Amino acid sequence: MDKLKQIEAFVDVVEHGSLARAALGQNITPVMLGRRIDALEKRLGVKLMHRSTRHLRLTEEGTVFLDHCKTLLSDLDNAEKIISEGRHKATGHLVVSAPAAYGRMHVAPHAPGFLAEHPDVKISFNLTDRVVDLVREGYDVSIRIGGAIDPSFVAIKLASNRRVVCATPDYLRRKGVPRTLDDLEKHNCLAFNLQGGQQRGWYFQHNGKPVTMRVEGDLDCNDGELLHRWASEGLGLAWRSTWEIQAQLAAGELITVLDDYALPDYNIMAVYPQQRHLPAKVRFFVEKLKTLYAQPGYWIRG
Template identity: 60%
Template sequence: MSRYTEIRSFALIAEKGSFAAAAQVEGVTPIILGRRLDALEKRLGVRLMHRSTRGLTLTDLGEQFLEQCKQLLHDFEMAEASISDQHNAMRGHLVVSAPASFGRQHVAPHVLEFKKRYPDLRLSFNFTDSVIDLVREGYDMGIRVGAVYDPNYVAVRLFPNQRVVCGTPDYFARYGVPLQPEELVQHNCLAFNQQGGQQHGWTFLRDGQMFSVRVQGDLDCNDGELLYDWVKQGWGIGWRSTWEIQAEIKRGELVTVLDDYAISDYDIQAVYQQQRYLPAKIRVFTDYLRQIYNQPGYWEQG
C-alpha cells in the first residue's frame, strides 16, 4: 500500500467525518479505508483519530498532521496538473464571451494569430451585450468591461479603464461644459434604453462615495456603437469607456468632462469560474490579450 494512498484516505476520512461517506467518494468499502488508516497510524506510531460509536474525532497530532497532508496532496496534484497541461495544454475547445462592440474591435482581430499559434485548439466566440451566466451557458471565460462582484468568479485585469463623459468640442462650445455631474440634467445625454426609457443613471465618484445622476436626452438606443456614433456627430454627450475613445481624443475630435468624478474600477477583465486548476487554454489566451492591450499606443490606434 502506497504512502500516498494512506495519506489521501486519511484526509478524505477527516473531511467527510465518517468511513462510510469517505468510502462512497473513494469507491471502496469502509473496511478498506479502516485498514489504510490503521496502517498509517502503525507506521507513524501515533493515533490520528479517535473512533467511537458517536463518530470520528481527530487527535491533536491528527489535526497537525492533517494540515501537512493537505499541503502535500495539493503539491502532488499541482505537479500532476502541470505536466498534464504541458502535454495537452492547447488542445480541446475554448469558448469565450465578450461585449459586442469590444469583441468585434479588440478580440476578433487577434483571434487568427492566436489560432496560428495553437492550431489544435478549437475556438468559439459569442459577442453580445447581454449578461451571460458563463457556467450555466457553457463558457470557459468571458471578457468583461467593469467591476466583477460575483465571488464565484476570478477576474484578471487586462487593461485599466474608466467610464467618462465625452462629447465634441463643438457641442460643448454651443451648450457649455458641465462642472458638476448634477448639471448633466441640462444636457442632451445619449444613453442606453430599455423598453423606450433610460435604463440607468450615469455613475460617478465624489469623496469616495459612488452616486448616480439620472440623465435624459432626445435620442436613446440599445446599440452602444450607434450611440457612440451619434456622440461623435455632435448630437449629444455620452458616458463611454476610455478604451473606445482614445483615438478620437488624440485627434481632438472628442473631449472629456467631469474627469474628477469618473469611476476608476471599470477595467477590462478576463473572467472565469473559480476552479482548483486553471486550464492552460484560459491562462494562455488571457496572457495573449493582456500582452496585446498593454502595447504602447495600442488604444490610440482606434
C-alpha cells in the same frame, strides 16, 4: 502498500534479472523490493517468480502478468506525457464570451493571431452584453468589464477602464462646456434606455460619494455603439468607456468633460471557473490579451 509500486518492483526485478540490481536502480534495499513482490503475490494469490540469491525464473502466471504490467506502465507514462505536454501546448475548442462592442473591438480581432500561434485550437465567440453562466452554458472564459465576480470564479485583470462624459469640440463650442453635474440639465444627453423607454442614470462621484444623475435628451437607445456614433457626429454628450473612445480622445475628435466627477478606474477582467488544472488554451488566451493590452499605445491604436 501501493499497488503501482508493487507492479513497478515486479517489472524492474524481471528486467534487471535480480533483486540486487533492481534495488540499486531504485535506491532502496533488496529486502524492501522483495517485500513489495511478496505483497503483490499475496494479493494476487499466485506465485509470479521463483527467486534465489543468484537467479530468478518467472512462473507461467508471472509471464502472462508481466506482459500486462508492461502495457499498463507504458500507458501510464503516455498518459502523463500527454497531460504534461497539455500544460505547455494549447489544444481543443475554446469557447469565449465577451460584451458585444468590446468583443468586436478588442477580443475577436486578436483571434487570428492567437490561432497562428496555437494551430491546434478552435475558438467560438459569443458576443453579448448579457452576463452568461459560465458553467451551465459551457464557456471556458468570459471577458467582464467591472461588476461583482462570483467567488467560485477566478478573475484576472487584463486592463483598467474608466467611464467619462465626452462630446465633439464642435458640440462643446455650440452648447458650452459643462462645469458641474447640474450643468448636464442644459445639455442634450445621449442616454442608454431600458425597456419601456426609461432612461438610465449616469454615475459619478462628488466629495468622495457616489452620485447618480438622471439625464435627458432628444435621442436615446439601447445600443452603446449607436450612442457612440451619435456623440462622434456632434449630436450631444455621451457617457462612454475609455476602451471605446481612447483613439478619438488622442486625436482630439472627442473631448472629456466633468473629469473631476468621474468614478475611479475599474477592471476589465478575464473570468473563468476555479479548477485545479487550468487548460493551456485558456491560460495562453488570457495571457495573449493581457500582453496585447499592456503594449504602449494599444488603446490609442484601437
